[in-house]
Amino acid sequence: MSACALVLSLVPSFAKADEPSPAAQVQTRVEQGLVKPLADYERSTSRFSRARVPPRERRVRVTQVAASRDASGRAFMAFAVDVRFGTEWRENDLVGCAYTTSGDLFVKRGDAYRPAAFLLGKNVEPVAGVCQSAPTASA
Secondary structure (H helix, E strand, C coil): CHHHHHHHHHCCCHHHHHCCCHHHHHHHHHHHHHHHHHHHHHHHCCCCCCCCCCCCEEEEEECCCCCEECCCCCEEEEEEEEEECCCCEEEEEEEEEEECCCCCEEEEECCEEEEHHHHHCCCCCCCCCCCCCCCCCCC
16 A cells, blocks of 8 residues: 555656746736737827837746735735837836736836726726735734
């Protein structure tokens, strides 16, 4: 019986090998839910607009190793979007957070976080308490 348990413990778990890391999930969510729609939105605006010229390229970086929790207990991870107009990359053009369970995306403007739809022309108000780690209880 113990030989069977030993053999099973040596067999790798394929279920966990197929699951992407939380950081990879957040990166994919930001690329699909923010970067791609933002590029599409910028392409659809008039070339005579006074808005800045769209960057040549964007890249997403997840800036946290592990998820944090806000005051309501929801897990989130911070991200940054870097842009390239010519040959130089400009880091942190956009910063924000993605909630790991719901997939909600928020971007920072000034001192407040707004839903990412704000960048796509939607009129949305800042949301209090998002993307802010809850204070940890001291022992």
